[in-house]
Amino acid sequence: MMTVNLKRISFFLTVLALSGEGLSALELPAQLGDHAVLQQQCDAKLWGWAAPGATVTVTPSWNKKKVSTKADSEGRWSVKVATPAASYQPYSISFKEGREEITISDILIGEVWLAAGQSNMEMPMMGFNAQPVEGAGPDIARSGRLRDRVRMAYIVRGDEYEPQERIGGEWKVASPENTPAFSAQGFYFARELNDIIDVPVGILCVSYGGTQIEGWLPRDILDRFGYDFEAMMAEKDRLPAFRYSTKYSSMVCPLIGYGIKGFLWNQGESNVINPDRYCELLTEMVARWRSDWGDSDNSLPFYQTENPGFGWWQPDAIPAALVREQQQKAAKVIPNCGITCTNDLTYPYEVDVIHGTRKREIGERMAWQVAERQYGIKGMPWRCPEFRSLSKGEDGTVRVAFDNVACGLTPNVGNVEGFEVAAADGKFHKADAKVDWNTAEVILSCPDVADIKDVRYCFKNFCPGTLRNSYGMPAMPFRTDNLKE
Template sequence: MKIRILLLLSLGLYAVHGVSNIKLPNLIMNNMVLQQRTKVLLWGKQEANERITITTSWNNKTYETSSNGSGEFEVQVETIEAGGPYTILFKNSKEEKLLKNVMLGEVWLCGGQSNMDISFRGLANQPVADALEHIMDSNYPNLRIYRVPRTFSFDVAEDIKGDWRVSNPNTAEIFSAIGFIFGRELHKQLNVPVGIILSAWGGSKVEAWMSKAKLAPYTEIKYAPEITNRNANRSPNLLFNAMINPLVKYKIKGALFYQGEGNTTNPSSYATLFPLMVEDWRERWKDNFPFYYVQLAPFGYHNMKWQSNGQEVARFREVQFNALKDIPNSYIVSTSDIGDEQTIHPPDKETVAKRLLYQVLATNYNYKSFEYNGPVYNRMEIVKNTVTVYFDHARYGLHDSRGEVKGFEIAGADKVFYPAQATIHRDPICIKLTADQVQNPVAVRYCFKNYFQGTLYNNYGLAAHPFRTDNW
């Protein structure tokens, strides 16, 4: 009996001492990657008005602070050049908490809807191309991945339920295909640890990723009468509250975003809201981080009762491209050549991830020798029945992928467009367009339809962006 009482007492004492006094958010944990060569914030909770020290092993430096009346504490710590693994020791008068296997490197946020969210498992009858090859090429101990669970909240949340995982076939398989491939290739190029945070939800609207304060002036944007898991991703603020706000203290290098399908029915609204969303995020992070986003891929949109040769989403892509002027330090990736008429989820995620990578390397990591974007319309010249079109991001030349350039149309003053015969010239680098039905052309379009097959590239194999010269 005495033995049993002593055992119970000892278990009781263990339970008391085992209660965690220091509570860290689920981003601050074992296996995490912190942004290198900067100041990063570490934060948490403990008893009110209590002293706490934080010691970082990479510089053997100890920081001291105290919690406020609500028990919250935070401290900025300096990070050195990439490396690890390191430890971080949190210590107060009652407890020590040691974080292990912490790396210093590059941290990127991936956001958006299903095309960013899709893992290598794909969706029902919608596979990701070469999924097994990518899964087998995922054993990278210094690549760490973090998936924010899909959830929503009417109130602004401070924490999330997730964990940092070391990349391997088991963890990579269920992570964002685009996010993983981007992170893997960035890791290989820079030879430093990389952390990828994924916060995405299929079908989401841009307003779901924005704060209530930023949307306040736009009273026409309403909540659904009843919010459920089926429509929360299309309701204002709810994903920002639950899936973005808990991240904003965590230092990132930049953000990648693939979204828009949820807003295609209202391009004019998106033209306003999308730049505001980026502004909102930057204000919350207190950082003008670079922002990279993906233009919607070609698709038939028969689910919307639209036609493949319609222009509804062509106009939306135009809004996406024009947002470059309204979002400082932003970049857009063309997907004009990888769409699928029958699925809104193109199988080729590797091309998207690598095009994002090329832009990131060129604009953030001093890879200056190559073109990082596909050809972009610059200007046109009209002489008699011939239109000559010049492009940016094509300094070494243009080429077609199928033996001829398709997708160009020209029109006269009657505003009727006809397919154009296109020929590539090299001195100067340009494309000349003619059509028998148009003797006095005034306007040009390239791939300005819901679905098309882009065939124009620069010499680096990057696809041209769709465009039009008219505003009809």
């Protein structure tokens, strides 16, 4: 009769588990792999998992200084490593635990931006079904020259209520093979910023189509705002995109601490059903994300994208305009926050297309603003005409004055589309609008409104703007009233 030595079997199985292919005790997150971009001149967080109590030694090739730490009782470990100035020099980092070693290669040091939001941030260079990205073909074909200039980690979708530690999404270099799957806005932002500041730019794309802002906020914040989590979770047919907090827990939490320069944000279309709270919720979200990244003074850069023009089957209604108004308000109340105006980047035939084709201009405009505000490149042409004042003119006309129009407004011949006026009754009518060459003001009149009290510009779900300054930057939508419809 054969005698079974249980201790020997147990030892054999342990060794097999630790040495078997794919069962390594030392593990890194997907975002710490070959081709990664690390934020320059910071104490970069590098982390992973190992056997509890194991000693992990990290050695970056740029200074060859070893940094060691021990994994905690759950096997988690992390270290901080000082990164050098940005360059196109590829580096490597080794991670060693006992006899086991992982080396990640082709690491660049540059500027890293976390780009988050819903489908207009998610929209890849290849486009969505029957919804292309304008000009993407030639840009994809030539993207191989950006291999060491633009890289992106496209984070896998997640939908868990509990905070997660791991999420998929490996870094990819720009190339005709990889670029079609890159976020179009993220790609064009990175390409333009790289062209301006001449250092590698990496994008962590954390996007999920159709999501409301509530999905990107932790539960404790939504509890304070009175959201009913139990009722929401009881809705069996609720779309994953509309589940509270799950995008924060599943897609943001696993990345917390990865060294970044700031955040890029394109979201809001799914909040047209509840626009009134958007500024408050975004303010809370930005503060929490900044706190998560150790930003003690709430100043880590945050740049929004204005919601695109989309009819929502009622082009002349204003719910989408109310969200844009909230976004503009947030840009003013959140410290170190900006917004990129997009109201002129929608073609008339796109009234029923929520994914506009013109992503290049959006990415470039955002990069111009970031280049000046965060990198000190003076003279960037990112400022848009913004409403300043309304004054009574002659013969029943009114004059609208704008900021950021030092060299005038255009078109300065013919009528400017998009203006409406109302008397005290609050009923808006299309206005005749002409630019005064001498004052850079817009003169408004309307035969149906004898005494103009209020003015709106592009304040509808869908109303492509035509008013621009001399740099071609569009006038921001605005209104002088506070009506709900």
